[in-house]
Amino acid sequence: MTADPAPPTRPVTLEDVAQVAGVSRATVSRVINGAQTVDAALRTAVEQAVAATGYVPNRAARSLVTRRADSIALVVSEREQRTVSEPFVGRMFTDPHFGRIVGGLLDVLRPAGIQLLLMLADDDASRSQLVSFLRQGHVDGVVLLSSHADDPLPELLTRTGLPTVLAGRPTRSAAPIAYVDVDQQAGARLAAEHLVGLGRRRIATLSGPLDMPAGQDRLNGFRTAMAALGDPDVVSVEGDFTQAGGAEAMKRLLAEHPGIDGVFIASDLMALGALPVLYREGRRVPEDVAVVGFDDSSAALACDPQLTTVRQPVEEMAAEMAGLLLRQLGEAGRSTPSAVFRPTLVLRHSA
Amino acid sequence: MTADPAPPTRPVTLEDVAQVAGVSRATVSRVINGAQTVDAALRTAVEQAVAATGYVPNRAARSLVTRRADSIALVVSEREQRTVSEPFVGRMFTDPHFGRIVGGLLDVLRPAGIQLLLMLADDDASRSQLVSFLRQGHVDGVVLLSSHADDPLPELLTRTGLPTVLAGRPTRSAAPIAYVDVDQQAGARLAAEHLVGLGRRRIATLSGPLDMPAGQDRLNGFRTAMAALGDPDVVSVEGDFTQAGGAEAMKRLLAEHPGIDGVFIASDLMALGALPVLYREGRRVPEDVAVVGFDDSSAALACDPQLTTVRQPVEEMAAEMAGLLLRQLGEAGRSTPSAVFRPTLVLRHSA
DNA sequence: TTGAAAGCGCTAACAA
DNA sequence: TTGTTAGCGCTTTCAA
Numbered sequence: 001m002t003a004d005p006a007p008p009t010r011p012v013t014l015e016d017v018a019q020v021a022g023v024s025r026a027t028v029s030r031v032i033n034g035a036q037t038v039d040a041a042l043r044t045a046v047e048q049a050v051a052a053t054g055y056v057p058n059r060a061a062r063s064l065v066t067r068r069a070d071s072i073a074l075v076v077s078e079r080e081q082r083t084v085s086e087p088f089v090g091r092m093f094t095d096p097h098f099g100r101i102v103g104g105l106l107d108v109l110r111p112a113g114i115q116l117l118l119m120l121a122d123d124d125a126s127r128s129q130l131v132s133f134l135r136q137g138h139v140d141g142v143v144l145l146s147s148h149a150d151d152p153l154p155e156l157l158t159r160t161g162l163p164t165v166l167a168g169r170p171t172r173s174a175a176p177i178a179y180v181d182v183d184q185q186a187g188a189r190l191a192a193e194h195l196v197g198l199g200r201r202r203i204a205t206l207s208g209p210l211d212m213p214a215g216q217d218r219l220n221g222f223r224t225a226m227a228a229l230g231d232p233d234v235v236s237v238e239g240d241f242t243q244a245g246g247a248e249a250m251k252r253l254l255a256e257h258p259g260i261d262g263v264f265i266a267s268d269l270m271a272l273g274a275l276p277v278l279y280r281e282g283r284r285v286p287e288d289v290a291v292v293g294f295d296d297s298s299a300a301l302a303c304d305p306q307l308t309t310v311r312q313p314v315e316e317m318a319a320e321m322a323g324l325l326l327r328q329l330g331e332a333g334r335s336t337p338s339a340v341f342r343p344t345l346v347l348r349h350s351a
Numbered sequence: 352m353t354a355d356p357a358p359p360t361r362p363v364t365l366e367d368v369a370q371v372a373g374v375s376r377a378t379v380s381r382v383i384n385g386a387q388t389v390d391a392a393l394r395t396a397v398e399q400a401v402a403a404t405g406y407v408p409n410r411a412a413r414s415l416v417t418r419r420a421d422s423i424a425l426v427v428s429e430r431e432q433r434t435v436s437e438p439f440v441g442r443m444f445t446d447p448h449f450g451r452i453v454g455g456l457l458d459v460l461r462p463a464g465i466q467l468l469l470m471l472a473d474d475d476a477s478r479s480q481l482v483s484f485l486r487q488g489h490v491d492g493v494v495l496l497s498s499h500a501d502d503p504l505p506e507l508l509t510r511t512g513l514p515t516v517l518a519g520r521p522t523r524s525a526a527p528i529a530y531v532d533v534d535q536q537a538g539a540r541l542a543a544e545h546l547v548g549l550g551r552r553r554i555a556t557l558s559g560p561l562d563m564p565a566g567q568d569r570l571n572g573f574r575t576a577m578a579a580l581g582d583p584d585v586v587s588v589e590g591d592f593t594q595a596g597g598a599e600a601m602k603r604l605l606a607e608h609p610g611i612d613g614v615f616i617a618s619d620l621m622a623l624g625a626l627p628v629l630y631r632e633g634r635r636v637p638e639d640v641a642v643v644g645f646d647d648s649s650a651a652l653a654c655d656p657q658l659t660t661v662r663q664p665v666e667e668m669a670a671e672m673a674g675l676l677l678r679q680l681g682e683a684g685r686s687t688p689s690a691v692f693r694p695t696l697v698l699r700h701s702a
Numbered sequence: 703t704t705g706a707a708a709g710c711g712c713t714a715a716c717a718a
Numbered sequence: 719t720t721g722t723t724a725g726c727g728c729t730t731t732c733a734a
Contacts, residue, residue, distance in 0.1 A: 057487070064411040118467045132407050243650075272653070298595070304598070
């Protein structure tokens, strides 16, 4: 009984709608695009015709004349291509953080009718392919997620003249480029003050990778804050923001400094890996070792005990990236405003 | 000294290239599209002109005439919109699994010059918006990631006539629709045989959500296999494929059946949550309780001890989805071939 | 306020 | 093998 509702017929065009409504193509176009200069009667006639025909605008045709793509690219830039044996270990796509960013972007983009293109750049070839794709205006703007400090992409993108927003502050601030970040140093300070406030005296940190701004900033911020609090020589072990990396870093830390009673772990995911190591080594959390994480991701809740952590409003920040981009599209002038969010400390049970 | 290489000039068109090369637009078009019927000399002339002018084809114009978008949509379908307070808890985007799928798709799509549009459907409004977007041919095909069994989207998508591939078998096999899956039941059988082979006799399982095919299949497969092995009454506790859900399910299991000596956990992520619960309750893994997971995701390596698990080749499966789609685009005939991958058991230290 | 008409950049008949 | 030409569906002057 399910009659085929759409035999392979020619799609409905503006012309068809115009005919049904008894007006010109131009008028239909005006109605579709919400122009104010249309008579109310004609407008409703057109709207009915649109409904009756099931018309949906052809984006390609529209793009061709407006020179807008109504889409933006989310570019994920990684240092190098993965190996066959370790397909996605430690890759950005598999980090839950990535998903939160996508969600935040979509929050703003969907209501605006803007599509999100997902693009990956992980070697010179793919980078230049990417840039030439972007140059021809197939997207209106770019959100760049870069995993490493020496990434040439921020520079390349600014040269295309496309509105671009970075997730996290750029390393080389040479070119003026908009970005959205959390105040990493302030976040680290929150952690330092909390640990010291708890009375901990042998405090260490598991840092993120030091070739990433976020890794550097959290470590520097923590060091600076601890120095201000009277401890200028905080021990740090470098991790890589992954769970496995967190476990590994904690093993090293404990081997070299078994006496610690507090640790700031620069990402919740690393903390998730590090906690079991602490238990294996006979430490109770928070009794023997107080732990403060960073991110307030789902990993913080998955920790046992649940993690006291520095909250970074990832979804809001991603939404702000989209907003920044949309505003840049609106205005012709090339402004590059950035946004830095304030972190907060979320108290749970690990410290 | 960095002279602005691209002042806001008019983009290079086919016409420009033709002029530079001293040929017609059509010839340039042929070269660009790799037609064989072009004289070698002219071809090189055109190629040089392309290089000299920095020409990149305008996709909108091409789409308009070819009626191909050279892009496909990755549609993520969730049951309902998230709340403000729990932005992305348990959402598909934040599952590392999602990232692996994206990676596998891109592996095939990138070399083919096909773009990936990321689209989210999480309520009736967004679903119908999505369908009308897709209907007008803005993408050539769809990969659907659906999180729930009663999702109307598979049905809606087949009705659009767009080539579609599902990740995982569809629930209602009413409409013939292509899908890629792992043989879930065979995977569960692998786990059952391994646990029994280890000499475990009080075996239980933490299942996935039973409103998802993957959840159902793994549980059914495990029950069937255990029955064949002489244990028709396996205890099961329903989880939700998340880490927190795994911890919670394990707590319930232990409370009701403290005597278990083996457990099949239907996803590595749940195992990651469940292991610490076992330790807290004084069980050693694998000595007291042998644990087998499912997925062979990074979570399996993050477990301590590393997880013995049923491997599901996610990246390959995603690549196959893209391949299936590409092949459907090539041929006019509406065929809906599917692919079911064989799982393997990866032996590590938890069982 | 509305309509007629001119393209946007490209591909694909069709002719040569 | 190459060039000419006619659109693809839409927006946007320009006139009316």
